[in-house]
Amino acid sequence: MNIKNLEQWMQNIKVTNLVNADVEVVNNTPLVMMGKGRQGAVFQISDDICVKVFGNTEDCDREYYALSLGQQTSLFPKLYGKGPLYIVMEIINGVDLREFLQSQPLTQALSAKLIEMLITFKKIGYERIDHHKRQVYLQPDGSLKVIDVARTIWRDRVYPYPRKLLTSLGEENKAIFMAHVQEMAPELYMEWLHYIRMEEISRQITELLLPQEPDKNKIKNLSNSLLTTADEKNYVVLLQGLVHKVFKEEWIKTMIARGADPEKVMEKIDAHWDKLEQSFESRHPESDSGYEGQRRFEGDRNSKGERDSKGERDSRRGKSFEGDRGRHSKGAKGGKGGKGKYYSGDRYDYRNHRDDKRDKNKGKDKKRR
Numbered sequence: 001m002n003i004k005n006l007e008q009w010m011q012n013i014k015v016t017n018l019v020n021a022d023v024e025v026v027n028n029t030p031l032v033m034m035g036k037g038r039q040g041a042v043f044q045i046s047d048d049i050c051v052k053v054f055g056n057t058e059d060c061d062r063e064y065y066a067l068s069l070g071q072q073t074s075l076f077p078k079l080y081g082k083g084p085l086y087i088v089m090e091i092i093n094g095v096d097l098r099e100f101l102q103s104q105p106l107t108q109a110l111s112a113k114l115i116e117m118l119i120t121f122k123k124i125g126y127e128r129i130d131h132h133k134r135q136v137y138l139q140p141d142g143s144l145k146v147i148d149v150a151r152t153i154w155r156d157r158v159y160p161y162p163r164k165l166l167t168s169l170g171e172e173n174k175a176i177f178m179a180h181v182q183e184m185a186p187e188l189y190m191e192w193l194h195y196i197r198m199e200e201i202s203r204q205i206t207e208l209l210l211p212q213e214p215d216k217n218k219i220k221n222l223s224n225s226l227l228t229t230a231d232e233k234n235y236v237v238l239l240q241g242l243v244h245k246v247f248k249e250e251w252i253k254t255m256i257a258r259g260a261d262p263e264k265v266m267e268k269i270d271a272h273w274d275k276l277e278q279s280f281e282s283r284h285p286e287s288d289s290g291y292e293g294q295r296r297f298e299g300d301r302n303s304k305g306e307r308d309s310k311g312e313r314d315s316r317r318g319k320s321f322e323g324d325r326g327r328h329s330k331g332a333k334g335g336k337g338g339k340g341k342y343y344s345g346d347r348y349d350y351r352n353h354r355d356d357k358r359d360k361n362k363g364k365d366k367k368r369r
Helices: 003-011 057-069 097-103 108-124 163-184 186-209 216-226 232-257 262-283 350-368
Strands: 013-018 021-027 032-036 040-044 049-054 079-082 086-090 136-138 144-146 294-296 318-320
Touching: 003 013, 003 049, 013 040, 013 049, 021 032, 021 040, 040 057, 049 057, 057 079, 057 086, 097 136, 097 163, 108 136, 108 144, 108 163, 163 186, 232 262
Parallel strands: 294 318
Antiparallel strands: 013 021, 032 040, 040 049, 049 086, 079 086, 136 144
16 A cells, blocks of 8 residues: 555545534545545555544544454454555455345344443443444354454443344344343343333423423422521521531541541530530520511512611511621621621631620729729
8 A cells, every 4th residue: 555645635635524424535546435424434455445524533433443442353454554544454244234134134143242232342342331223244254353443442431231233223123133132141131121111211200390480489388398597596506406417527537537436536526515515505495595576588578677667677686697797796797786696607606706795894893993
């Protein structure tokens, strides 16, 4: 083969990828096009050698890599060379499986060869253990050859069974092939059947869900049962549990990174947290919790804590959350008005606020004396 002529020919062949269609080809060379597909077009160089020209370098690299993985087997065409947009390889003759099954039955021997083909795919490292019947060629000696294997590698998602092969066989030959698999490899048959059933159930669920329009008002009303901030005491318990959980998770990560025993770390954290809880409860008995009032969240412009009908701020007691634009807790930055309760995330928590107030009062008493 004259490499000089090949390079010149490749410069005069233009292959363009199209969306959901075979490539568009402009051929200004004496080479005869043997066929084309979604990724490229094949041109005959000699009786035994052809060149496949691609529309983009990614498909070319995929195909070459996939074919190179199988060069130690007899299943793939031999490789002779590669350029940025072309691959020189052996011509695969014979009859493809699609044409063969139009006039011939799917025998158990042929089904066995198809299973062996999938085993080879798995063995050499293909990610998609599948292939369309039109890309499988039967040779005169009864062996198989496959082409167009670019899409068998570098896949983000693949079917866990040979879906493309089974679908391409048609319903009748699919049933025959599955019967052969059941007889020769019963465990493999049960696994494929499981995935086929899961796919069918998924399709039925999708058909039910797609046309349905949810009742948004109903969901809105029913979702109130999931709210947890209306019950004051329950809210504090849940918030405390959340903070405890986050603290515990982050501290365990830190200690494990330092090589500590996670079980011992968890025990110490639980003991430390229990001690804190007991200390807090002794300093703030339930009777002094001051759970009256209402909380306001950022964005509640119509809440009673904003402004009354006279345009003045409501002086009722309320609890504020970090992010409230109109927070009226005295300890919060920019706050005005009534007594506020402080939650985790505020600049000062409720306990520190009370301690500060107590210290200030003591200072005033000393001055008076």
